[in-house]
Amino acid sequence: MRLTDYSLTEMAQLIRAGKVSSVEVTRACLDAIAVLQPQLNCYISIERDDALAMAKRADEERAHGRYRGPLHGVPLAHKDMFYRAGKVSTGGSKILRNQVQRHTATVLERLRDAGAVYLGSLNMSEFAANPTGHNVHYGDCRNPWNVAHITGGSSSGSAAAVGARTCYAALGSDTGGSVRVPAAMCGVCGLKPTYGRISRAHIMPRAWSIDTVGIIARTVEDCAVVAQVVAGPDPRDATTSALPVPDYSALLQESPPNIKLGVANDPALPALDADMQDALVESIRQFGDTGAEVVELRLPDFTQFAVVADAITKCEAAAIHERWMRTNFADYSVFVRSRLEAGFHIPAAQYAQALATRGRALAHFVDQVFGSVDVLLLPTLPFSVPTIAETDINVPKQVPALISKITTYTRPINYLGLPAISVPCGFSASGLPIGFQLVGRPYSESLLLQVAHAYQVVTDWHRRIPPIVNERSNVLLQ
């Protein structure tokens, strides 16, 4: 078994037990990156020397009995929008290509304090504004299951890098599905927490009323480990909640709860491709076999939520980009600037109404859905992963419909601020991954992780490795 094939949880335990050093593991990841980067283009920057220096320091600390935390010596990489003092964060854009940041994101500080090694910064959609993963400035990121296909976005590199076993987990951001969509497309797990559960201090904004930091990892257990480290209040982000963070990993060791699982039976929702439908039905059957009571229900106003979330995102993005739209118009891709434009023309009163009605919409949805079920199961995507050519963002006429279709099942959850996790549940006829998402009431991450983990105990979709990974050689654990 290659070092890079272990899960984050397994690797953290091996390092802690002294069975393998952080330097060995970091080298294995860097070797994997060297082989796969030319084919997948997951990374915008690879920080080989700094990563090895961090790994060496982690090994020295361990030798002296100092154990930083649950990520001690584990190599991670993150979407290139989490700021680091003295370093550039491109945000996947040309405009920020040379902008050195003055502060470090709270989440990166927490990961560093827990012992994580920083391998490099990951490719992403320009300004996190595209769910396909295309990027005209740094090149398109490619799906490790088939390089002709998209990764999904905007956390394209995060999902592809984790799926390709070049790092053990990655942070991303989710404003309309940007963690869950690429996670589903690349066959990995993607946790989008409740709005306010994880700090966004010193992170490039897409739309501050909706943005969440998310976690992409190979297993639910790994998501729990990283969430434990990064979640919780932050004085630098006033929107973070003071509610205590449960011990996610410990809860996974308990017997899974008997739940009422909601599944949508709503003609207002778009139909699924046959492959997606089959995988979803099989997943529901498995939940039923393991004791869940399955309840069919309608989802009030679900499709409207997506449109209103998009309107809020457009307005806030217009405010963020107004200066550059004047001074650096040509530095945007045609696609991104065309997406930004509408936000300048939505009346301010409508924007305020879209925000003001959010609390009532959330209360109504929670009452109607989580009044009768514990967890809602939805597809992450309504169709199987398209090719890069089929989703060419340089064909502006087809783009709005495409984006709206990709995020049909994810964006409404962002409007409501609810937590969700996308979990692999099968493959399409063409061999591309399929995922479902579990959605819960506010701050129910621990329940979602428990239920998703219970599913992974009885399935092995998350253990499948893309063929491209098996074609390369790597260090074997002796």
Place this chain on the structure above:
Amino acid sequence: MENNSDELSARVVQIQAEARRLYGRTVSSERAQELLAEVVRYEQAISALDQGRGFEEEPRSFFEALVRLAAVPSARSGR
């Protein structure tokens, strides 16, 4: 119908003026019509959701709802 058409034409012109003023671009009539269609779709969805909103409701109510609804007992039986 004619009034509606006049209003839409006026909004297309308004979008062109806003584009010049807000981000310094000249937008064609065709592009302004596309943008208007997008904006109208947003306005309709927002108005539909906003029906019945109470006078006291404001963006802060969302944060209050997140915390309040987290504390509601689960639907799980026996847990």
